[in-house]
Each structure stands twice: as structure tokens, then as C-alpha cells.
Amino acid sequence: MKPHSPNSTPSPRVSVVLLSYNRPAYLREALAALAVQSYQDMEVTVVDNPSPASEEIAKIVRQYPRITFLQHKVNLGYTGGMNSGMMSVSGHYICLTEDDIVMDENCIQRFVEYMDDHPATGLIAPIIYNKAARTIRWAGGRFELGGVYRMKIFGAGETDAGQFEDPFEVNFIDGATMFARADLWKSLKGFHEDFFMYAEAVEFSIRVALTGQKLEVVPQAKVYHFEPPERPTPPEIEFHKVKNFFALYLLHAPLGNLPEFVFRYAVLNTLRSALGRKGNTLLTLKALWWVLKKTPGLLRERRKGVPQINVLDSVATATGTLKNEQAPQAVNH
Numbered sequence: 001m002k003p004h005s006p007n008s009t010p011s012p013r014v015s016v017v018l019l020s021y022n023r024p025a026y027l028r029e030a031l032a033a034l035a036v037q038s039y040q041d042m043e044v045t046v047v048d049n050p051s052p053a054s055e056e057i058a059k060i061v062r063q064y065p066r067i068t069f070l071q072h073k074v075n076l077g078y079t080g081g082m083n084s085g086m087m088s089v090s091g092h093y094i095c096l097t098e099d100d101i102v103m104d105e106n107c108i109q110r111f112v113e114y115m116d117d118h119p120a121t122g123l124i125a126p127i128i129y130n131k132a133a134r135t136i137r138w139a140g141g142r143f144e145l146g147g148v149y150r151m152k153i154f155g156a157g158e159t160d161a162g163q164f165e166d167p168f169e170v171n172f173i174d175g176a177t178m179f180a181r182a183d184l185w186k187s188l189k190g191f192h193e194d195f196f197m198y199a200e201a202v203e204f205s206i207r208v209a210l211t212g213q214k215l216e217v218v219p220q221a222k223v224y225h226f227e228p229p230e231r232p233t234p235p236e237i238e239f240h241k242v243k244n245f246f247a248l249y250l251l252h253a254p255l256g257n258l259p260e261f262v263f264r265y266a267v268l269n270t271l272r273s274a275l276g277r278k279g280n281t282l283l284t285l286k287a288l289w290w291v292l293k294k295t296p297g298l299l300r301e302r303r304k305g306v307p308q309i310n311v312l313d314s315v316a317t318a319t320g321t322l323k324n325e326q327a328p329q330a331v332n333h
Helices: 024-035 054-062 077-086 107-117 182-187 200-209 235-252 255-274 281-303
Strands: 014-020 042-048 068-071 093-098 101-103 121-130 136-138 141-145 149-153 168-170 178-181 214-225
Touching (some): 014 077, 042 054, 042 077, 054 068, 093 101, 093 182, 107 121, 107 178, 107 214, 121 200, 141 235, 200 214, 255 281
Parallel strands (some): 014 042, 014 093
Antiparallel strands (some): 093 178, 101 214, 168 214
16 A cells, blocks of 8 residues: 555545454454555555454554554444545545455456446445355345345355356445445445444445446455354344334335335234244334334435335346345345
8 A cells, every 4th residue: 555645645546444343353364455455556444343352453453554543432333434434535436345354456456447447337346255165155236125125146155157257237235345436425425324234235225326327246356255153143233134124115115115015024023023933022123113213204314305216127147036035135244
């Protein structure tokens, strides 16, 4: 990374914002990969949400004098952490990534080359591989906000046999690694901070698409994602998943799809959890209470110019049947 003095050097072309939380071992590898990127006209900012490992994380970041370190006093989640980082940087492009992502050495170079040549494209992403298994974890996605929520993740679990050769359009870019022009991030004011974490990338993808710009996966850009440990989802995370699912629909789903959606996911799912068939009744009710309190504001925001969609058509070369889902799917943050 080239050093940049605010008094003598122009802003870097690329600002990388890396979100960190309680994973110092992963962070070491993530920063080491950024340090050897073939593209050098960039700055890196690490944003740390407080955790038991924050002191160790600070020591790791201090090993890289050119990296800016933002350490929050309270946990702002994915949305608040990333928003604070992107608002503090000055590059022409902003790349968002996380501490459990290890970039291929040419990743940033491939991003810049593609965006320089494609002014109609607003948001791009790499292919994400499982770091240990080396299988594809995510190669773009496509979703529908119908009465039943449907999501298809392309390539998940597959061996890379060259099935994704050329860049292709999608309607969902995962938040694990995103790349866009700074003016897009800032004109859309980043992520919706009510979301905290989970489904925020789906919501942001919708707003990007509604600007008329394309969302694309660039297979020549590659990153490797540490596989998350197998363990139960903490209740506070499950709460955000449920509430954000409903907020996403209130903001963006066609009104005609809301009755079936509410019946299926609020009424039936609550009954199932109450009968002990699945889920946590108290958690579901807590999330629904949050949604009820937020509904007037979300609907006002919807009326203030958030355009609605039926289906964001994908012209991806990757195809597949969209699956019915209980909640938005995404790579774990």
C-alpha cells in the first residue's frame, strides 16, 4: 500500500474498509493478504466493534503503520460499523470486506479494471470460496420478495470447474465483500442502520438496482472465507434475522404480496413455535413487537421514494431454481 499524506498526495483510488469483531486470528490473515495486493494505490481502514479480543486486535493492526484504525466504544453491528468506515475514507472506489475474508493477491486489481471499463455497473463482488475446502461458497444470488421469499445462491458447495468464466449480472451481492464507487455508497447513505446485521446486503442490493445500475459478479476476483464454526445461532442474532426479514418486506415488497407473507411468516411461524415444532416463541414475539413499533416509520420511508419491485430480473449466466426460504440467506458475517 502506498503511503498517502493529506498535504502532498492525492486521495487513493481505492479505500478498503475491513470490519473486525472478535476474530484476531482471522484478522491476521486478512491483513496479510491486503498487504500483498498487486494493486497498490489504496488505503485500508480497519473498523473494530468492541469485543473481548479488541485489545489483541489493536495490537495486530498496529503492526501496519499505514492502516487507519477505528475502534468503536459500542457494537454498531455490521451496518453501523461499515457505514462509519465508508464515511471516513476518501478513495474513488470503496471496497468493503471483513476479518474472515482472505483476498487473492489480484482481487483489488480485478475490481478496479472491471469498474473502470463498465460505467453502467454500480456494485460488484468476487466469487467467494470456502477457505479450507476450496469449494465455492457464493457466486452471486437472486431473490424474489413474493408471498413466499425465494433465494438462489449460485455455485454453493460446487467445485470450481470453470462454470463461472465471464462476469454476470445478479440481483443480490453479499456483504462479505462488495466493491463500488464512493459516490454510490454515499448517495445511498450506506446500509440501513436499523438492520444491524443480516439481510442488510439484500436491502442494499435492492436500492442499488433501483438506481438503474447493474450488480455483477466478477469471477476473476476471488476471496476465501473462513468457514464459520458449527454452533447454535445466539438468540440476539436470531432476533435480528427475524426482524430484518419483516423490515425488508415493509420497505420493498409489493403491497399485494404482504398479506400472504404476513400470514405465512408471522402467523403460521408463531403458531408453529408456540406448538414447539420450530423456533423460539418469545424471540419471535420480541422481533414482531420491534417490527410493529417500527412499521409506521418504515412505511413512511417507503412512501418517501423507495421504489417497489416485483422481481429484480437477473440476466445471470448462472441459473437455477429459486428456493423457498424461511429467512434471507447470506454468507455469515
